[in-house]
Amino acid sequence: MVLDLLVPTAIVGGIGLLAGFGLSIASKKFEVKVDEKVGMVREVLPGANCGACGQTGCDAFAEAVVEGKCKPNGCPVGGQDVADKIGEILGVKAEAAEAKVARVMCSGTYQSCKTKYEYTGIEDCTAASALFGGPSACTYGCVGMGNCVRACPFNAIVIIDGLARIIESRCKACEMCVASCPKKIIKVVPKSNEYTVACSSKDKGAMVRKNCNVGCIGCAKCSKVCQHNAIEIQGTLAKINAKTCANCGECKGTCPTGAIKKFKCEV
Amino acid sequence: MNDASLMIIIISALLVKNFVLSQFLGICPFLGVSTKLSTALGMGCAVTFVMTIASFVTRLLYDGLLVTFGLEYLQTILFILVIAALVQLVEIILKKFVPPLYRALGIYLPLITTNCAVLGVALLNIDEGFNVLRSTVYGFAAGLGFTLALILFAGVRERLEYSNIPESFKGLPIALISAAFVSLAFFGFQGLLGI
Numbered sequence: 213m214v215l216d217l218l219v220p221t222a223i224v225g226g227i228g229l230l231a232g233f234g235l236s237i238a239s240k241k242f243e244v245k246v247d248e249k250v251g252m253v254r255e256v257l258p259g260a261n262c263g264a265c266g267q268t269g270c271d272a273f274a275e276a277v278v279e280g281k282c283k284p285n286g287c288p289v290g291g292q293d294v295a296d297k298i299g300e301i302l303g304v305k306a307e308a309a310e311a312k313v314a315r316v317m318c319s320g321t322y323q324s325c326k327t328k329y330e331y332t333g334i335e336d337c338t339a340a341s342a343l344f345g346g347p348s349a350c351t352y353g354c355v356g357m358g359n360c361v362r363a364c365p366f367n368a369i370v371i372i373d374g375l376a377r378i379i380e381s382r383c384k385a386c387e388m389c390v391a392s393c394p395k396k397i398i399k400v401v402p403k404s405n406e407y408t409v410a411c412s413s414k415d416k417g418a419m420v421r422k423n424c425n426v427g428c429i430g431c432a433k434c435s436k437v438c439q440h441n442a443i444e445i446q447g448t449l450a451k452i453n454a455k456t457c458a459n460c461g462e463c464k465g466t467c468p469t470g471a472i473k474k475f476k477c478e479v
Numbered sequence: 480m481n482d483a484s485l486m487i488i489i490i491s492a493l494l495v496k497n498f499v500l501s502q503f504l505g506i507c508p509f510l511g512v513s514t515k516l517s518t519a520l521g522m523g524c525a526v527t528f529v530m531t532i533a534s535f536v537t538r539l540l541y542d543g544l545l546v547t548f549g550l551e552y553l554q555t556i557l558f559i560l561v562i563a564a565l566v567q568l569v570e571i572i573l574k575k576f577v578p579p580l581y582r583a584l585g586i587y588l589p590l591i592t593t594n595c596a597v598l599g600v601a602l603l604n605i606d607e608g609f610n611v612l613r614s615t616v617y618g619f620a621a622g623l624g625f626t627l628a629l630i631l632f633a634g635v636r637e638r639l640e641y642s643n644i645p646e647s648f649k650g651l652p653i654a655l656i657s658a659a660f661v662s663l664a665f666f667g668f669q670g671l672l673g674i
Binding site: 231 | 550553563575642
């Protein structure tokens with residue numbers, strides 16, 4: 213009777229013990245050496261695996277930083293906070309990382325920009341823009357099918373009235389949306405820069421006017437009114453130089469179409 | 480079925496009695512890892528490897544230990560133990576030699592431990608009365624069948640990504656419905672070769 217209990221217990225227990233020993237030997241033999249600093253750096257990283265640093269993910273970035281291939285301030289998502297912590301772990305002083313934010317260089321909503329045709333295909337900006345440059349009359353502007361929304365790891369983009377809008381408090385400037393946009397109209401700019409020309413149309417002024425109410429027509433009024441010489445007309449588009457711009461807002465007041473928009477970051 | 484030819488065993492495990500699509504074993508990784516073709520292939524290889532080794536080892540243990548002591552009723556708990564240890568071993572080896580695959584499989588690798596397809600193949604080997612060679616072949620073919628199902632379904636799901644699906648069906652609901660259709664298609668193999 214006792215044997216009936218003991219034998220099964222011994223067999224199952226014995227095999228369990230054997231497997232345990234085998235595994236512990238295997239784990240010693242096939243041990244992967246990991247620098248403990250890698251783990252520490254990995255801990256302080258945001259963990260979004262967005263790839264904005266140029267590595268394949270947070271794990272790869274942590275390894276690269278410890279090996280010295282990346283700078284401690286290489287993570288644009290974590291910003292200064294994370295750079296300081298990494299610097300502390302590695303025992304080096306981190307250089308200042310400039311806070312940046314992504315902005316959509318287009319203002320064309322369903323109301324302000326004319327439509328060429330009604331699009332009923334799949335919800336994808338690349339697919340839509342392959343068809344005569346997209347359903348909107350302006351071939352340079354936002355398609356509004358949400359490629360950037362799906363690419364954003366931080367839920368910082370919403371589409372309202374056919375225009376992608378970036379919630380700046382959530383944006384970490386990881387540039388995932390920049391890569392996903394087939395029109396290449398999302399740009400990463402310094403956060404301190406409040407005014408942006410939100411238009412990317414390379415069409416002539418008259419053409420822009422015909423297609424869209426809020427496009428930049430290259431009239432150069434803004435560059436004349438600017439006291440800091442921060443605005444330059446490049447082709448048919450005004451461009452604000454982030455370094456010399458003093459955020460005075462004169463340009464916004466003078467723009468006849470309202471293409472210059474004020475972005476204020478709520479930090 | 481011990482006299483069945485190896486070819487019949489392979490076709491049976493691969494198509495007629497496909498573990499996922501006809502016997503509905505291992506549905507969790509089938510739905511979880513089939514979103515991308517590359518990870519589906521990796522997962523399929525890992526499961527095939529574990530199934531082959533598990534069939535071999537469990538068969539040996541059953542014949543050599545359990546039958547000798549008349550403890551056949553211990554088969555389930557013992558097989559779970561052996562499979563868990565094997566999966567751990569595979570994990571350690573993958574981590575050392577194929578880190579990209581290790582990262583791609585992620586949580587699903589330890590989940591092979593509780594994958595009922597692996598336990599299923601071990602128990603079916605006993606039920607069917609296969610010898611050691613046939614058990615091992617059956618385990619390998621079952622793994623291939625699992626891989627086949629995963630790859631087929633990954634292909635279907637990659638196409639689903641670009642389809643215009645009604646809002647309420649997006650994601651898992653449409654995946655489950657498509658899985659049902661793929662499974663129905665596999666029922667066309669029933670009766671093939673008289674198995």
